[in-house]
Amino acid sequence: DVKVTQSSRYLVKRTGEKVFLECVQDMDHENMFWYRQDPGLGLRLIYFSYDVKMKEKGDIPEGYSVSREKKERFSLILESASTNQTSMYLCASSPTSGRGQPQHFGDGTRLSIL
Amino acid sequence: KNQVEQSPQSLIILEGKNCTLQCNYTVSPFSNLRWYKQDTGRGPVSLTIMTFSENTKSNGRYTATLDADTKQSSLHITASQLSDSASYICVVKASGGSYIPTFGRGTSLIVHP
Numbered sequence: 001d002v003k004v005t006q007s008s009r010y011l012v013k014r015t016g017e018k019v020f021l022e023c024v025q026d027m028d029h030e031n032m033f034w035y036r037q038d039p040g041l042g043l044r045l046i047y048f049s050y051d052v053k054m055k056e057k058g059d060i061p062e063g064y065s066v067s068r069e070k071k072e073r074f075s076l077i078l079e080s081a082s083t084n085q086t087s088m089y090l091c092a093s094s095p096t097s098g099r100g101q102p103q104h105f106g107d108g109t110r111l112s113i114l
Numbered sequence: 115k116n117q118v119e120q121s122p123q124s125l126i127i128l129e130g131k132n133c134t135l136q137c138n139y140t141v142s143p144f145s146n147l148r149w150y151k152q153d154t155g156r157g158p159v160s161l162t163i164m165t166f167s168e169n170t171k172s173n174g175r176y177t178a179t180l181d182a183d184t185k186q187s188s189l190h191i192t193a194s195q196l197s198d199s200a201s202y203i204c205v206v207k208a209s210g211g212s213y214i215p216t217f218g219r220g221t222s223l224i225v226h227p
Contacts, residue, residue: 004157031213040123040219041219042203042217042218042219042220043158043203043217044217045214048213048214050213058214090157090158092157094213096213100146100163100165102148102150102160102163103158103160103205103215105157105158105159106157107155107156107157108155108156108157
């Protein structure tokens with residue numbers, strides 16, 4: 001069974017801090033994604049990566065960066081956290097082969113910026 | 115622009131009743147449509163996938179339909195249970211080189227005893 005693990009379920013940080021959210025998948029998937037989920041807005045794509053050291057901007061990349069040094073790990077970085085980045089963050093992975101394959105999601109990190 | 119619209123935004127039903135959730139999309143060219151279930155505090159989990167040639171597909175008490183001509187899908191839940199309380203998200207993928215699907219905003223379903 002595919003497992004996507006996010007390092008923290010809940011996180012509280014202060015405005016201006018640099019914040020790291022970590023995600024690890026155990027199924028050798030090429031593609032990894034970071035989303036944020038807000039009430040009434042659904043999931044919005046922040047960044048994705050289709051290979052090690054490769055990254056592409058999603059719909060809302062401002063204020064975020066990512067790192068993918070190893071295939072199984074995809075990190076989301078908030079360079080200088082702001083209160084409007086308080087949200088639920090979801091990581092997902094999927095294989096490249098077979099366009100019908102689903103994305104597999106972690107259980108999310110609920111981040112609060114004070 | 116590719117879009118996925120879901121209705122209703124929220125729904126409350128009594129345990130044992132049936133319900134139907136709707137999804138309209140403008141994603142083109144169409145590859146597949148997937149319904150996800152997201153329990154509170156958890157990540158979304160795939161329920162079913164519909165491809166262009168499929169009209170109906172069942173997964174237990176969940177039945178998904180697809181009308182590729184009108185670009186509409188529905189998810190029907192039969193004999194609802196308390197455990198069906200969740201958000202249901204419609205996700206459509208275009209064919210071609212993109213790995214990025216288009217997400218609907220979800221329907222929040224609450225099943226009361």
